[in-house]
Amino acid sequence: MRSFAEYNPIAVTLYFILVTGVTMFVSDPIFTAVSFLGAVLFTLMRGGEGQLKRHIFSLILFFITALVNPLVSHNGVTVLFFINDNPITLEAVIYGCFNALMIVTVLYWFSAFSGIMDSDKLLYVFGAFSPKVALVLSMALRYIPLFSERQKRVRSAQTAVGLYKDGNVPDRVRGGVRVFSIMTTWALEKGIVTADSMSARGYGQGRRSRFTPFRFYFCDFLLIIISVIATAVSVWLTADHKFVFYPALQFPSVTVTNLLGYAAYGTLVLFPVINDLKEEIRWRYLRSKI
């Protein structure tokens, strides 16, 4: 068994698509709350820099989006108070909070996803769809640091021959444009050389083989199967359980079948946390025996 980040990228991508898909499209506060819990726990567990900033940003975003809805939507029967003769209703406030929670949850999942998927994994997933687009993507990713490096070189060479000597704004702009222009010519010429070199080595002749550091293990299949079944079961079992926000709030009582559906989604959402926790405990245990 491995930590969640080390699962096969295709399995991880599918997992994220299903989890965020349910959060985004199934309009049910219980799903949203469960998903929020899972996303935040997973983010906390992974740790890393910028955690605090991320949480503060989410909090601010939550309040802003939650505020917008009651200000523009005047549906609902329970009027709380009036602003400029426009009624602010309880229903709109609650719906706004619910929607804001959904947005924040999805953003947490996305940031967790980008944290896990490095460029190798992305290229692997893209390559499964389209080898050509994956190639363009991988070349562009390599060119970005290369061009920054070259830009520095061009800049210092141009400074040496007397560019930027005035130090005023038009001079700086002119210099920047000139450096960018030189860099572009250089990059395009070099690109042609790269392309010729690729052709000379047989690119485009027959099927392309490639190195992938990822394999499908049993637990990857397990993750895919769990994700698909849990999503299907949870959506199916809770289909008859509808929350109504407008015109008046209606929260129907939860039946046992519904509860099973929510439990299935809960298991799915907490899977990464449980998996990583288990690995952590096992690691501590093994180390304690040394």
Place this chain on the structure above:
Amino acid sequence: MTVIKSKPLREIFKILIPFILIPFSVVIGAIISPERSYLYVSLAVTLLSLLLFISGFDRKQTGTRRMVISAVMTALCVIGRFIPVFKPITAITVITGVYIGGESGFLVGAVSAFISNFFSGQGPWTPFQMLGWGIIGLLSGMLSRPLKKNRWLIVTFGTVMGMLYSFIMDVWTVLWGGGFSAELYLAAIVTAIPHTVIYSVSNMIFLIILAKPFGEKLERIKLKYGI
């Protein structure tokens, strides 16, 4: 590694995606989430159109040189995004579309949106940005003949495209906030005015300064190496 290995099967998929998958996913979306059907339908159609384009691109015989040039332009787009205020993605996408072709333009726009979102935050809006910039590239490729002739035409076109892009992204903002209404959309456009103005102006400046030299460079490369 292609998941689907047999060629005829891939052909079938190419026909299947637009005619069956898109209506099918729209119907499913309407059943599963009636409250958020707008969001669902827009995201599903966007993703499937991107998939359709990618599968079409993959089947085509594209020259290696053209592909590498696309990668170079993509990298230039992403690097340009780090310059404060200046966001040249639209400008470079338009230039690529006009001088290299609509398909490369689409690719450059879509891939740069994807890559640059790794620096500025990935989210459910990524497919929309990819499709938005991709379509800008495709359109400029279609209109390349008149645009090439007149420098001011390309500047105007690029500026209008940049504004259009902002308006399309405002639609997404509203959908994302739950439900679509004209009132909300107007509010979104009004709040985004400073952003839109800065964006359009920087686009215009970029195109005025760089459309001609960039075009000359690309034309030269095309002439010299025969892309």
